Amino acid sequence: MEKLSQEQVEHVARLARLALREEEKAIFAEQLGQILAYAAKIRELDLANVEPTAHVLGLTNVTRPDEVRPSLSQEEVLQNGPEVQDGYFRVPRIVEEG
Amino acid sequence: MALAGNVSKGVDLSRWEIVIGLEIHVELLTDSKVFCGCATDFGGEPNTRVCPVCLGLPGSLPVLNAKALEYAVKTGLALGCEIAPFSKFDRKNYFYPDLPKAYQISQYDLPLCRHGHLDIEVNGEKRRIGITRVHLEEETGKSLHAGTSIVDSPYTLLDYNRAGIPLVEIVTEPDLRSPEEARIFLEELKRVVEFAGVSDVKMEEGSLRCDANISVRPRGETRLGTKTEVKNMNSFRAVQRALEYEAARQVAVLESGGRIEQETRHWDEAAGVTRGMRSKEQAHDYRYFPEPDLVPIVLTPEQIEKWRQELPELPAARRERLMREYGLPPYDAEILTTSRKLADFFEEAARQFPDPKMVSNWVMGELLRLLKAEGKELDQVNVTPARLVGLLQLIRAGTISGATAKEVFEEMFRTGQEAAAIVERRGLQQISDEETIRQLVQKAIAANPEAVESYRKGKEKAIGALVGQVMRETRGKANPQLVNRLLLEALGKPGQ
Numbered sequence: 001m002e003k004l005s006q007e008q009v010e011h012v013a014r015l016a017r018l019a020l021r022e023e024e025k026a027i028f029a030e031q032l033g034q035i036l037a038y039a040a041k042i043r044e045l046d047l048a049n050v051e052p053t054a055h056v057l058g059l060t061n062v063t064r065p066d067e068v069r070p071s072l073s074q075e076e077v078l079q080n081g082p083e084v085q086d087g088y089f090r091v092p093r094i095v096e097e098g
Numbered sequence: 099m100a101l102a103g104n105v106s107k108g109v110d111l112s113r114w115e116i117v118i119g120l121e122i123h124v125e126l127l128t129d130s131k132v133f134c135g136c137a138t139d140f141g142g143e144p145n146t147r148v149c150p151v152c153l154g155l156p157g158s159l160p161v162l163n164a165k166a167l168e169y170a171v172k173t174g175l176a177l178g179c180e181i182a183p184f185s186k187f188d189r190k191n192y193f194y195p196d197l198p199k200a201y202q203i204s205q206y207d208l209p210l211c212r213h214g215h216l217d218i219e220v221n222g223e224k225r226r227i228g229i230t231r232v233h234l235e236e237e238t239g240k241s242l243h244a245g246t247s248i249v250d251s252p253y254t255l256l257d258y259n260r261a262g263i264p265l266v267e268i269v270t271e272p273d274l275r276s277p278e279e280a281r282i283f284l285e286e287l288k289r290v291v292e293f294a295g296v297s298d299v300k301m302e303e304g305s306l307r308c309d310a311n312i313s314v315r316p317r318g319e320t321r322l323g324t325k326t327e328v329k330n331m332n333s334f335r336a337v338q339r340a341l342e343y344e345a346a347r348q349v350a351v352l353e354s355g356g357r358i359e360q361e362t363r364h365w366d367e368a369a370g371v372t373r374g375m376r377s378k379e380q381a382h383d384y385r386y387f388p389e390p391d392l393v394p395i396v397l398t399p400e401q402i403e404k405w406r407q408e409l410p411e412l413p414a415a416r417r418e419r420l421m422r423e424y425g426l427p428p429y430d431a432e433i434l435t436t437s438r439k440l441a442d443f444f445e446e447a448a449r450q451f452p453d454p455k456m457v458s459n460w461v462m463g464e465l466l467r468l469l470k471a472e473g474k475e476l477d478q479v480n481v482t483p484a485r486l487v488g489l490l491q492l493i494r495a496g497t498i499s500g501a502t503a504k505e506v507f508e509e510m511f512r513t514g515q516e517a518a519a520i521v522e523r524r525g526l527q528q529i530s531d532e533e534t535i536r537q538l539v540q541k542a543i544a545a546n547p548e549a550v551e552s553y554r555k556g557k558e559k560a561i562g563a564l565v566g567q568v569m570r571e572t573r574g575k576a577n578p579q580l581v582n583r584l585l586l587e588a589l590g591k592p593g594q
Contacts, residue, residue: 015383017193054186054208059393066128066165069135069149077145077153077258087144088242088255091195 003033109346109353114314116345117322118274122287124266124297125237125305126169132236132264133160133203133392144240144257152236152262154199159391166264167210167395169296170234172405173266174211176294176412177229177287181402185210187234187389192382195256196238204267206386209233210395217414218286220279227283228271237263266296272311272322277341281334284308288334289413293438301333312341313358314348323348324358328372330365340365344372416441424454433462439476440466447483451490460486464504468511480514481507489517497521498528499578530577532584535568538576539584542567553589561585 134151150158188206214229239261313325363372
C-alpha cells in the first residue's frame with residue numbers, strides 16, 4: 001500500500017488533537033501507510049466463511065450483580081485534576097465542534 | 099443566522115410533508131452504574147459517586163451490570179423488538195470532557211435490540227411507528243458552564259456523578275409525520291418504559307431526553323429531504339413546538355429558493371426558535387471499534403423468553419382491559435394509564451367498590467387535581483385506594499353528600515386520615531332523616547313566599563332558592579335528593 005495522503009494525515013491528527021509540523025506529516029504519511037499495508041495482508045486470505053472477531057478471549061456474558069460499592073472520596077477523585085474548583089474538575093471552556 | 103420567531107408563522111405547510119425520526123435516551127433504574135459499583139442516586143456533592151472505572155483511570159476495567167442488561171433487553175421487548183442472540187459493546191471516540199475516558203462505551207453494529215415498533219393513536223387514527231434499534235450505553239457527566247452561555251463561558255466545571263449510569267438509546271424510523279405525532283409518540287413511549295419498570299422516565303430530571311431528525315419534502319415526493327437534527331428540548335411540549343418551528347423554517351427556506359444545510363440546531367425555549375450550531379466538522383468521525391475491555395453478550399431464546407414473561411402488562415393492553423373489565427370509556431382508560439402507579443391505584447380501589455366509573459371519576463377528578471395543585475407524585479401522598487373506597491362508601495350509603503365528600507377528600511389527601519374519622523370528628527354526616535328535613539322544608543317555604551309564588555307560576559328554577567335555604571340551615575349537610583323530593587311533594591307541580 002502506498003503512503004497516506006497529506007489530507008488523511010491531517011484528518012487523523014486532528015481527530016487525535018495532535019499538532020504536526022510539515023516534516024512530521026510526511027514522516028507519518030509514510031509510516032501510517034506501512035502499518036496499514038501490514039494489516040491489509042489479512043485481505044489476502046479467503047475469509048468468506050469466518051465470523052468477524054468481536055473479542056479475542058472467547059468469553060461471553062461476564063456480568064456483576066447490581067450492587068452498590070463504595071466510591072472514592074471527593075479528594076481522591078480530584079487529586080489528579082490539574083485544576084479543580086468547589087468539588088468539580090475545571091477545564092477550559094468547551095467549544096462544540098460537531 | 100437564526101430566523102426570527104415570526105418568520106415561521108404564516109408559512110403554508112399544506113403542500114409539504116414533514117418527516118421526523120426521534121432518538122431517545124432513557125436512564126435505567128439500576129442501583130449501581132452500568133460498568134462499576136458506584137451508586138446511581140442523586141448525590142448532593144459533585145464527584146462523590148465516582149471510582150477508578152468511571153473516572154477512566156489506567157488499569158481499571160469495566161464489568162457489565164447484569165440488571166442493566168436485563169432492563170435494556172426488556173425495553174426492547176416492550177417495544178416489540180427482536181433481541182440479538184449475539185451482541186457486543188463498542189467504543190465511540192470523541193474529545194469532550196463529559197466523559198473522562200475520551201470515549202463512550204456504546205453499541206455500534208450489533209445492538210441488543212432491533213426492528214421493533216410502537217403503536218400510537220393520532221386524531222383517531224392508529225399509527226405504527228418503527229423502532230430501528232435499542233442499545234445500551236453509558237451516561238455522560240454533567241458540565242456546568244460559567245458565564246451566561248456555553249459560548250462566552252471562560253471555563254467549564256465537571257461532575258462525573260452521572261457518568262456511567264446505564265442508558266438505553268432508542269432510535270425510531272423516520273415514520274413520524276407531524277410534530278404533534280412526535281409528541282404523542284413520546285408520551286406513549288414514556289408510558290411503555292415506565293410500565294415496563296425499567297426507568298422512572300422523568301424528563302425534567304433528565305432521565306428521558308429526546309433529539310429529533312426532521313426534514314420536509316413536497317407531498318408525493320418519495321425521496322427524503324435534507325434533514326436537520328434538533329437538540330435541547332426539555333419537555334414533550336418543547337419537542338412539538340421546536341419541530342413545528344423547524345418544519346416551518348425549512349419550508350420557508352425551500353420556498354424562497356434556498357437549500358437546507360444538514361446541521362445540528364439547538365432549540366431556544368425562551369425565544370421559541372431553533373439555532374444552528376456553527377460546526378466546522380460536519381461529519382462525525384467517532385472511529386467506533388469493539389470494546390476490548392468487555393466481552394460479548396450471548397442470549398439464549400430461553401433467557402429472552404423468561405424476560406418477556408416477566409414484563410408486566412403494557413399501557414395499550416391495560417387500556418383495553420380497563421375498558422373491558424370495568425366498562426370504562428376510552429377517555430378514562432387513557433387518563434388512568436398515564437402511569438402504572440395511577441392504573442394500579444385505580445384497580446386496587448375498583449376491586450373493592452361496586453361502581454368502577456365512580457372510582458374513575460374520583461381518581462381522574464379530585465385525586466389528579468390535588469396532585470397537580472400540590473406538584474406531587476402519587477406515592478408522596480397519604481391517600482390510599484382503601485381510603486378512597488372508604489370515602490366512596492360514605493357517599494354511597496348517603497352518609498355524606500358529594501360536595502361534602504370533596505371537602506373530606508381534601509383533608510384525607512393532606513392528613514391521611516380515614517374518611518369516616520374525618521366525617522365523625524367534624525360532624526359532617528348528611529342529614530337524611532325525613533322528618534327533620536320536612537320541617538326545614540316547611541320553614542323554607544314559609545320564609546320565601548316570593549320564591550314559592552314564582553315557582554307556582556311555572557318558574558321551575560325558583561325552587562333553587564328554597565333548596566339553598568335548607569342547605570344553609572344545615573350547613574350543607576342535608577341530603578340534596580331528599581330535600582328536592584320533599585320540596586316537590588310540598589309544592590306540587592309547577593304552574594298548579
